[in-house]
Amino acid sequence: MTSNPGNSEKIATTRLGANGPEVGVQGLGCMGMSWAYGPTDDPDEARATLERALELGVTLYDTANVYGREEGENEQFIAPFVRSHRDEVVLATKYSLSWDADEPAKRIIRNDPPYIRRCAEDSLRRLGVETIDLYYMHRRDVSVPLEESVGAMAELVQEGKVRYLGLSEVTAAELRTAHEVHPVAAVQSEWSLFSRDVEDGVVEAARELDVAFVPYSPLGRGFLTGSFVNAETELTSDDFRKTQPRFTGGNASANAELLEPVRKIAGSRGATPGQIALAWVQQQAALRGMTVVPIPGTRRRSRVEENAAATRIELSEDELALLEPIAGRVAGDRYPDMSFTSAGRE
Ligand SMILES: NC(=O)c1ccc[n+]([C@@H]2O[C@H](COP(=O)([O-])OP(=O)(O)OC[C@H]3O[C@@H](n4cnc5c(N)ncnc54)[C@H](OP(=O)(O)O)[C@@H]3O)[C@@H](O)[C@H]2O)c1
Numbered sequence: 001m002t003s004n005p006g007n008s009e010k011i012a013t014t015r016l017g018a019n020g021p022e023v024g025v026q027g028l029g030c031m032g033m034s035w036a037y038g039p040t041d042d043p044d045e046a047r048a049t050l051e052r053a054l055e056l057g058v059t060l061y062d063t064a065n066v067y068g069r070e071e072g073e074n075e076q077f078i079a080p081f082v083r084s085h086r087d088e089v090v091l092a093t094k095y096s097l098s099w100d101a102d103e104p105a106k107r108i109i110r111n112d113p114p115y116i117r118r119c120a121e122d123s124l125r126r127l128g129v130e131t132i133d134l135y136y137m138h139r140r141d142v143s144v145p146l147e148e149s150v151g152a153m154a155e156l157v158q159e160g161k162v163r164y165l166g167l168s169e170v171t172a173a174e175l176r177t178a179h180e181v182h183p184v185a186a187v188q189s190e191w192s193l194f195s196r197d198v199e200d201g202v203v204e205a206a207r208e209l210d211v212a213f214v215p216y217s218p219l220g221r222g223f224l225t226g227s228f229v230n231a232e233t234e235l236t237s238d239d240f241r242k243t244q245p246r247f248t249g250g251n252a253s254a255n256a257e258l259l260e261p262v263r264k265i266a267g268s269r270g271a272t273p274g275q276i277a278l279a280w281v282q283q284q285a286a287l288r289g290m291t292v293v294p295i296p297g298t299r300r301r302s303r304v305e306e307n308a309a310a311t312r313i314e315l316s317e318d319e320l321a322l323l324e325p326i327a328g329r330v331a332g333d334r335y336p337d338m339s340f341t342s343a344g345r346e
Contacts (some may be wrong), residue, residue, distance in 0.1 A: 001341040002185070007189060008057075009057075010024070010055075010056060011026055011056060011058065011308050011311045012024070012025045012311060013025065014055075014285070014291050014293065015291065016060070016090070016134070016185050016212040016293065017164070017184070017186055017210060017290065017291065018185075018209075019203060020134075020185035020186070020244075021061045021133065022059075023060040023090050023162070023294075023332075024056075024057040024058045024308075025282065025285070025295075026058055026293065026295070026296065026307065026308060026311050027058060027059070027060030027090075027214065027293050027296075028053045028060070028061050028295060028296070029216065029297030029298075030050070030061055030067070030074055030077070030078050030297065030340065031067045031297055032070040032297045032299055033049075033061070033070070033074060033077055033078070033299050034073045035067055035068045035073065036067070036239070037128075037221070037222065037240065037241065037297070038236050040299070042299065043077070045299060045300060046077070046177075048301050049298060049299055049300055049301050050078060052304050052305065053304045053308070054085060054089070056305065057308070058135075058304065059088060059089060060090045060092060060093065060214075060293055061082065061089055061096075062188075062214075062295045062297075063091075063093050064093055064097070064136075064138055065094065065122065066094070066097040066098060066138065071099075072122065072123070074128075075093060075126045079126060079129075082129060083129065090133045091132060092133060092136060092166065092186075092188075092214075093123050093127070093130065093135065093136070094128050094136040094137070094138050094166075095115075095135070095136075095138060096109055096111055096116075096141065097138045097139055097141075098110070100283065107340065108162035109138075109140075109141045110141055110144075111140065111144040111146075111149040112144050112148075113148060114147065116152045116153060116156075117155075117156070120135065120156050120161055120162065123175060124161060126215060130202070131160060131162065131163055132161065133163045133164060134163070134164045134185060134186060135153060135156065135162040135164070136165075136167060136188055137149060137150075137153065137166070137167050137170075138169075139200070139299075140174060140342070141171055141346070147177065147181050150165070150177075150178045150182055151181055151182075153182065154181060157182065163182075164185035165182055165183070165184050166188055166214070167187050168188040168189060168340055169189050169190075169341050169342045170187060170189070170202065171201065171202060171345050172201035172202045174342070175205045175211065176209070179211065184209070185211065185212060186212040186293075187197055187202060187206050187211055187213055187214065188215045189213075189215070189216065189315065189342070190215065190293075190334060191213065191216075191218065192215060192217060192218045192219065192224060192281055193224060193277050193280050193323055193327060194255070194258075195217065195220065195330075195334055197334075197343065202342070203284075203288065203290075210290075210291075212290075212292070212293055213291065213292045214291070215281050215293075217297075218281045218294035218295070219274050219277055219297075220246075221241055223240070223241075223246070223247060223256075224262065224274060224277035225274035226256075226263065227252060228241075228247070229252050230243065230247065230249075230252040231248055232247075242334065243336050244332070244334070245335075245336060246332050246333070246334070247332075250331070251331040254331045255332070256287075258326050258329055258330065259273060261314070261322040261323055261326070262276050262323065262326075264322070265319050265321060265323070271294070271310070271313060274307065274310070275306060276310075276323075278313075279311075279312070279314070279315055280315060280323055282310065283320070
């Protein structure tokens with residue numbers, strides 16, 4: 001399923017879904033360059049990270065209209081890079097989420113066709129490109145029939161505004177329904193050593209349909225690297241992780257202890273804990289016979305190098321067995337409000 005470039009610095013490649021584009025087996029999450037995980041005060045380093053990733057064979061770049069302090073900020077940030085490497089980059093963006101102007105902490109989810117069209121046109125304008133390579137529904141709005149929303153996305157494909165379709169945080173049944181309306185190239189949901197709820201159906205549905213799985217937050221939003229334990233006391237005031245139940249209070253210290261086997265394997269291999277976490281999620285491709293393209297997010301060149309190198313680590317059966325129990329012991333939900341996820345939907 002993957003092709004290995006031998007001794008080259010570049011990572012291996014794979015196909016994003018049955019008929020999708022070829023991409024590096026690891027992508028780059030760009031969200032943190034504009035928002036969510038602490039200060040974004042070194043844009044030059046973030047820009048250099050975009051370039052360094054491409055040199056390493058990372059070609060799937062992930063953004064969304066909602067990433068930023070204002071709509072489109074992250075799309076605008078990566079736009080010059082994307083335009084200057086248009087043929088090498090597979091550009092993924094998303095619609096459906098926005099912030100409530102009256103209640104800034106509240107997110108609004110919309111999936112109606114006129115809104116989808118408007119979002120796509122806004123993203124195309126901000127990015128300064130003619131086509132979005134991979135256009136995701138970021139969240140499902142259950143008040144709109146899925147067929148209508150995917151139908152609207154399919155129209156964008158027919159018009160040449162979008163090349164491939166993706167869905168984020170959907171159930172297995174939703175993925176199957178959407179795939180009947182129009183082929184889906186990728187499903188993007190949280191999947192890591194700490195977050196394995198997608199294994200209750202949607203991973204298997206993606207495998208069966210030959211839809212690529214794009215794990216977001218494969219480093220557990222940085223927690224699996226060991227770079228912080230308690231978000232409340234260690235991270236800056238605007239950091240989104242301060243609101244996440246897993247990284248606060250007693251949950252944070254209990255969850256940090258679960259990293260012990262990750263550290264142990266990392267130590268014995270001369271790797272970092274983050275690399276072991278990435279290797280675990282990457283290896284699900286071979287273990288399950290499907291396409292898996294994790295998109296770790298970073299704003300730093302040194303980390304994109306470290307993360308790309310993790311694609312070359314193959315964990316042994318014993319190591320996988322040591323890591324297996326971790327997710328079942330994690331304390332706290334993924335989000336403060338789990339209605340923001342696919343949990344609880346059929
Ligand atoms: N579809 C969705 O609903 C959804 C939700 C969340 C995220 N996403 C997408 O998925 C991407 C990745 O997820 P994520 O950013 O939430 O989480 P992640 O990739 O699990 O972790 C990112 C965090 O880890 C740090 N980090 C990265 N590499 C590191 C390393 N080698 N050593 C130590 N720390 C490291 C980053 O900090 P530095 O930047 O300082 O390196 C950042 O704080 C996002 O950028 C976004 O594009 C999608």
